[in-house]
Amino acid sequence: MLLDDKKIRQNLIRAYQNRLEIPVSDAWQQNVMREIRGIMPAGSISWSTDFSASVWRLAPAAGLLLILLLIGAVWFGPSAETVIADMFLQNPVDFIFGDILMG
Numbered sequence: 001m002l003l004d005d006k007k008i009r010q011n012l013i014r015a016y017q018n019r020l021e022i023p024v025s026d027a028w029q030q031n032v033m034r035e036i037r038g039i040m041p042a043g044s045i046s047w048s049t050d051f052s053a054s055v056w057r058l059a060p061a062a063g064l065l066l067i068l069l070l071i072g073a074v075w076f077g078p079s080a081e082t083v084i085a086d087m088f089l090q091n092p093v094d095f096i097f098g099d100i101l102m103g
Contacts (some may be wrong), residue, residue, distance in 0.1 A: 076083050088095045 091098075
């Protein structure tokens with residue numbers, strides 16, 4: 001069932017135009033507007049809140065990566081960067097794509 005946007009819009013306009021006018025004081029309107037201005041728009045999240053949420057989302061992956069790096073450091077010994085550099089310099093294509101191409 002497709003909704004008829006024009007019909008819905010017409011009904012909303014008609015309902016708004018036929019609403020009851022409720023008298024309110026200026027003080028009430030000012031208080032309401034002050035509260036509306038105090039509400040943060042949904043799309044504007046402060047950078048610190050967004051950064052902190054991102055850090056906590058990435059924390060498990062960072063912990064796992066740290067564990068893998070420590071295991072690699074123990075496996076290759078104290079000169080891991082030398083061994084890796086030698087492997088890369090001997091055959092860079094095989095070093096980068098070897099596991100992918102060889103399965």
